[in-house]
Amino acid sequence: MTLLETQNLTAHYGDFQALFGVDIRLEAGQTIAIIGANGAGKTTLMRSIAGVLRNAPGMIRYDGTAIGALPADEVMAMGVSMVPEGRKLFPSLSVEENLLVGTYGRKIVGHWSLDTVYRLFPILREKRHVPGTALSGGQQQMVAIGRALMSNPRVLLCDEISLGLAPVVIRDIYAALPEIQSSGASVIVVEQDIGQAMKVASTVYCMMEGRVTLSGAPGTLSRGAIHAAYFGAHA
Ligand SMILES: Nc1ncnc2c1ncn2[C@@H]1O[C@H](COP(=O)(O)OP(=O)(O)O)[C@@H](O)[C@H]1O
Numbered sequence: 016m017t018l019l020e021t022q023n024l025t026a027h028y029g030d031f032q033a034l035f036g037v038d039i040r041l042e043a044g045q046t047i048a049i050i051g052a053n054g055a056g057k058t059t060l061m062r063s064i065a066g067v068l069r070n071a072p073g074m075i076r077y078d079g080t081a082i083g084a085l086p087a088d089e090v091m092a093m094g095v096s097m098v099p100e101g102r103k104l105f106p107s108l109s110v111e112e113n114l115l116v117g118t119y120g121r122k123i124v125g126h127w128s129l130d131t132v133y134r135l136f137p138i139l140r141e142k143r144h145v146p147g148t149a150l151s152g153g154q155q156q157m158v159a160i161g162r163a164l165m166s167n168p169r170v171l172l173c174d175e176i177s178l179g180l181a182p183v184v185i186r187d188i189y190a191a192l193p194e195i196q197s198s199g200a201s202v203i204v205v206e207q208d209i210g211q212a213m214k215v216a217s218t219v220y221c222m223m224e225g226r227v228t229l230s231g232a233p234g235t236l237s238r239g240a241i242h243a244a245y246f247g248a249h250a
């Protein structure tokens with residue numbers, strides 16, 4: 016079953032067009048990856064899906080509903096949650112308060128609660144009264160992921176969760192993915208790390224200059240094709 020898809024999605028910042036007819040599809044239970052160089056449009060795609068950027072209604076369909084024009088709070092209430100690029104924690108709030116922001120005071124029934132997030136990332140329980148910004152980069156990323164999980168999403172959007180982190184920390188963070196998947200969430204990961212994307216996703220979409228330049232199952236994509244789709248034919 017297709018849970019989420021974009022159809023001929025376009026996006027603009029004022030006069031600047033950032034997306035040109037992007038089509039991606041997420042099946043229920045699937046994890047897909049979006050790869051591409053800086054400026055390719057990956058974050059713009061995530062912001063469009065999450066309702067931070069508004070689009071024409073039919074450009075994004077979720078669970079049978081046209082959501083392209085809905086605002087972020089409504090999209091989130093329907094079960095689409097984003098771990099934003101750069102984590103975006105609230106600096107004056109503790110770890111626990113940052114996690115609770117993810118529920119906006121609503122009680123959303125499901126697997127995820129403070130307790131299950133703390134079991135997923137035990138270090139956060141130890142640091143629950145510490146300001147989020149006093150944590151290491153990896154721990155901050157865990158808070159950002161936990162905050163997104165607190166609303167018990169059916170779709171989790173992860174925008175560059177490994178950016179700037181050491182390999183061992185990236186491994187710890189991606190180790191959480193199986194439990195996130197088994198909680199019932201379908202996942203879109205945005206990654207500049209092609210190897211990481213290939214490891215976790217059943218379908219990979221490569222973007223360049225606002226377009227999808229290549230897509231398919233990781234095993235079907237050659238290094239040469241990925242290189243051309245990622246950097247352009249003349250790179
Ligand atoms: N707030 C903004 N205002 C104007 N242009 C933007 C804004 N955010 C992103 N862009 C431009 O849109 C394009 C896509 O950016 P982005 O989606 O952030 O790419 P990526 O996440 O793949 O690095 C880039 O050319 C970028 O400069």
Ligand SMILES: [Mg+2]
Nearest residue numbers: 057058059100
């Ligand atoms: Mg980005």
